[in-house]
Amino acid sequence: MTLKSFGSVLFFLVVLAALAFLPFYAGEYVVTLMIGMTGYVVLATAWALFSGPTRYISLATVAFFGIGAYTVSVLSETLPYVLVLLAAALVGLVVALVVGLATLRLAGVYFVIFSFGLAELVRQLVTWYEVNITGTLGRYIFLPVTSDGIYWQLLALAAATLLFSWAIGRSRLGLALKVIGDDEVVASHCGINIAGVKLALFSVSAVIITLVGAIQAPRWTYIEPSMVFNPTTSFLTLIMALLGGVDRLWGPLLGAIPLFLLFEWLSANFPNHYPIILGLIFIAIVFVLPNGVLAAAERIFSKRRGVTVPAANQGGAL
Amino acid sequence: MTEILTLSGISKRFGGLTAVSDLTFSLKAGEVVGLLGPNGSGKTTVMNMISGFFAPSQGTIALKGEAIQGLPSHRIAPKGVARTFQLVRALPSLTVAQNVETALAFGRHKLWGRIARERALHHLEEVGLAGRAEERACDITYIDQKRMELARALATEPDLLLLDEWLAGLNPTELQTGISLIRSLERQGMTILLVEHVMDAIRALCSRCVVMNAGRKIADGATDEVLRDPDVVRAYLGDDHA
Numbered sequence: 001m002t003l004k005s006f007g008s009v010l011f012f013l014v015v016l017a018a019l020a021f022l023p024f025y026a027g028e029y030v031v032t033l034m035i036g037m038t039g040y041v042v043l044a045t046a047w048a049l050f051s052g053p054t055r056y057i058s059l060a061t062v063a064f065f066g067i068g069a070y071t072v073s074v075l076s077e078t079l080p081y082v083l084v085l086l087a088a089a090l091v092g093l094v095v096a097l098v099v100g101l102a103t104l105r106l107a108g109v110y111f112v113i114f115s116f117g118l119a120e121l122v123r124q125l126v127t128w129y130e131v132n133i134t135g136t137l138g139r140y141i142f143l144p145v146t147s148d149g150i151y152w153q154l155l156a157l158a159a160a161t162l163l164f165s166w167a168i169g170r171s172r173l174g175l176a177l178k179v180i181g182d183d184e185v186v187a188s189h190c191g192i193n194i195a196g197v198k199l200a201l202f203s204v205s206a207v208i209i210t211l212v213g214a215i216q217a218p219r220w221t222y223i224e225p226s227m228v229f230n231p232t233t234s235f236l237t238l239i240m241a242l243l244g245g246v247d248r249l250w251g252p253l254l255g256a257i258p259l260f261l262l263f264e265w266l267s268a269n270f271p272n273h274y275p276i277i278l279g280l281i282f283i284a285i286v287f288v289l290p291n292g293v294l295a296a297a298e299r300i301f302s303k304r305r306g307v308t309v310p311a312a313n314q315g316g317a318l
Numbered sequence: 319m320t321e322i323l324t325l326s327g328i329s330k331r332f333g334g335l336t337a338v339s340d341l342t343f344s345l346k347a348g349e350v351v352g353l354l355g356p357n358g359s360g361k362t363t364v365m366n367m368i369s370g371f372f373a374p375s376q377g378t379i380a381l382k383g384e385a386i387q388g389l390p391s392h393r394i395a396p397k398g399v400a401r402t403f404q405l406v407r408a409l410p411s412l413t414v415a416q417n418v419e420t421a422l423a424f425g426r427h428k429l430w431g432r433i434a435r436e437r438a439l440h441h442l443e444e445v446g447l448a449g450r451a452e453e454r455a456c457d458i459t460y461i462d463q464k465r466m467e468l469a470r471a472l473a474t475e476p477d478l479l480l481l482d483e484w485l486a487g488l489n490p491t492e493l494q495t496g497i498s499l500i501r502s503l504e505r506q507g508m509t510i511l512l513v514e515h516v517m518d519a520i521r522a523l524c525s526r527c528v529v530m531n532a533g534r535k536i537a538d539g540a541t542d543e544v545l546r547d548p549d550v551v552r553a554y555l556g557d558d559h560a
Contacts, residue, residue: 172423172424172428172430175416175419175420175423176423176424178409178411178412179409179412179420181411182409182410182411182412183407183409185371185391185403185407186403186407186409186420186470187392187420188370188371188390188391188392188395189369189370189371189391189392189395189400189401190392190395190420190421190423190424190425190470190474191392191395191396191421191424191425191426191474192392192420192424193392194392
């Protein structure tokens with residue numbers, strides 16, 4: 001291990017430890033804020049794990065998020081908490097495998113539309129089931145999990161997701177993903193099983209997203225489909241990842257933190273105009289920073305030093 | 319000599335259009351064979367069926383005696399088939415070396431790390447790209463991309479190399495370099511099927527040619543004889559010249 005990478009690891013651990021101790025010196029409001037923020041950091045990182053390299057824009061984030069939350073609401077009184085989380089991950093995995101097998105051959109905009117449709121379909125199915133079979137729309141979740149506990153779980157999940165994403169970037173799988181993103185014909189002629197790689201990544205990403213939903217569920221006490229399957233979650237995740245930059249490890253995180261704070265402030269101060277402002281921000285990001293802030297910052301930085309940077313992949317994120 | 323590749327009665331139909339019809343020919347180990355024919359005669363379609371990009375509508379393709387027709391490319395490639403493309407396909411977001419390492423990482427031997435790196439550099443040197451490893455694939459010239467694509471194909475150590483107009487668009491000097499490069503591959507014992515329009519290259523490289531017209535085979539034999547064949551001349555130049 002070189003000195004520089006040792007330094008990075010140390011820095012990562014120190015920041016993680018500082019964040020873990022946060023509930024001991026910060027107030028309840030800060031912890032609540034951090035739960036939301038950490039949740040979105042994980043969502044954006046997990047989203048970029050699959051969508052960054054493959055350039056498949058998924059709007060199915062909330063489908064898995066909601067599945068996680070609902071699994072917890074259904075099983076919370078029958079199973080121990082750890083098993084509930086495991087069950088949620090398993091349900092997410094099965095749905096991801098079925099959906100992935102059926103749809104990953106769709107390309108470009110068709111996948112975007114399908115993934116959006118999937119989220120709506122799951123929401124409608126759950127609603128139909130609750131109304132016609134259970135006879136009630138909402139469900140209560142009474143779990144002895146404190147908000148500190150939720151925060152710690154999300155923090156651990158965030159660390160694990162970043163670590164996983166980092167490991168993939170350095171592995172053969174990471175190379176396979178880049179090649180697929182560049183040219184699928186070359187990828188398969190080099191011996192890469194494209195469908196297999198995409199399915200594996202889509203599943204891992206979906207399981208992480210499902211866990212975010214599952215971990216956050218006890219916070220609400222009462223949930224119903226319109227809450228946990230709210231498509232805004234998918235759009236926010238997408239825009240956060242795009243703002244930070246999807247082809248870099250820290251990109252989604254750096255996009256998620258400022259945007260989450262901005263959205264919190266906007267929804268508190270401009271509740272009526274919130275969706276309009278959201279839309280405008282979305283358009284601005286895609287136009288001004290198509291490759292994310294990290295890529296833009298690198299370009300400006302190296303221009304100052306007089307180094308020419310290859311302007312490849314302009315607008316490649318979409 | 320043993321047969322590396324055998325195509326028996328293969329056809330490919332795209333809807334109502336028959337691109338290749340009842341084509342049969344085979345390649346022996348170590349042969350360099352030209353696949354000729356006027357534009358639209360189905361040559362690239364044949365390449366695509368061998369490499370698994372398309373499945374044939376009919377017929378069988380055997381690689382070293384094993385049926386491979388209809389298998390996806392990612393399963394055919396590790397069996398020892400590599401190709402270049404008519405229009406160069408570089409991997410633009412990777413470096414030149416990474417382009418070659420890709421073929422090593424997922425090819426027959428699944429090489430990764432330092433060994434893959436060394437092999438990649440070796441193959442880049444082989445095609446005349448020594449010292450260019452760290453350049454980005456999208457920044458190098460068209461000709462260098464062609465070289466890189468060849469290095470990527472060679473990195474898999476194929477038994478059968480498919481070159482789809484790899485020599486097209488080269489200037490006379492580059493053409494000579496290209497020809498001697500393919501010759502050196504022949505000396506290494508590689509079996510090569512090349513689609514080509516550059517007649518000088520065909521005469522210099524191919525001991526045998528298969529000629530197609532409108533999806534059918536119209537000639538198959540020693541290059542000199544085939545190029546004099548009245549049917550072949552007619553297919554290229556029309557009735558007046560036959």
